[in-house]
Amino acid sequence: MTTAAVFDIIGIIAFAFSGAIVGIIKRMDIFGITVLAVLTAVGGGILRDVLVGVIPPTTLVHPYGFILSIITSLFVCFLFETVKFSRKGKRIIAIVYNISDTLGLASFTVTGAVTGLTLYPESSIILPVTLGLITAIGGGIFRDILAHRVPVVLKTDFYAFASILGGILIVCLWEPLGSAIASWCCFLFVTLLRILAIRYGWQLHHPRPRHIYFKL
Numbered sequence: 001m002t003t004a005a006v007f008d009i010i011g012i013i014a015f016a017f018s019g020a021i022v023g024i025i026k027r028m029d030i031f032g033i034t035v036l037a038v039l040t041a042v043g044g045g046i047l048r049d050v051l052v053g054v055i056p057p058t059t060l061v062h063p064y065g066f067i068l069s070i071i072t073s074l075f076v077c078f079l080f081e082t083v084k085f086s087r088k089g090k091r092i093i094a095i096v097y098n099i100s101d102t103l104g105l106a107s108f109t110v111t112g113a114v115t116g117l118t119l120y121p122e123s124s125i126i127l128p129v130t131l132g133l134i135t136a137i138g139g140g141i142f143r144d145i146l147a148h149r150v151p152v153v154l155k156t157d158f159y160a161f162a163s164i165l166g167g168i169l170i171v172c173l174w175e176p177l178g179s180a181i182a183s184w185c186c187f188l189f190v191t192l193l194r195i196l197a198i199r200y201g202w203q204l205h206h207p208r209p210r211h212i213y214f215k216l
Contacts, residue, residue, distance in 0.1 A: 011107030044138030
């Protein structure tokens with residue numbers, strides 16, 4: 001199994017887990033929860049493949065992503081039905097959600113960037129970084145839109161920014177260290193940066209006009 005395949009599996013399970021949790025919180029039925037989990041897990045990868053001309057997308061040709069997503073969503077449903085969560089348990093759920101979302105972000109940043117570096121090795125840095133970002137945030141955007149939430153990427157700490165920095169890192173390390181080491185460095189870097197952002201409440205700048213008040 002290649003390094004990229006390992007990160008693909010980690011990302012699919014992690015994002016399917018986060019999508020299923022959002023579906024349960026939004027009180028969807030089991031079909032809605034599963035749809036949300038699947039879209040969160042494979043949506044970004046489908047967008048990436050379409051952009052680079054991989055038609056049909058890899059997920060549709062090798063449907064292990066769908067299978068893993070469905071199994072993960074059913075497991076989450078079973079867990080929530082059989083375990084009684086206290087107030088402390090709800091805090092644990094929030095922590096687990098953030099961890100799974102972080103692992104998905106880091107894993108798919110790697111797989112997206114690796115796709116660009118492998119298919120178009122002579123391209124500029126923009127291509128692998130953009131593909132890493134789209135793969136990492138695409139599924140989460142689908143999830144949040146279907147759940148009637150403002151997409152996390154538009155409002156929450158170092159989410160997309162962590163993916164961009166991770167993409168730049170893997171491109172810089174690709175030649176001198178090789179694909180495997182560069183991939184792991186990127187994964188660990190994005191994971192650590194996102195955890196620190198959650199822990200210390202790091203935010204990008206939010207412009208706030210001082211003298212103009214209006215609504216759109």
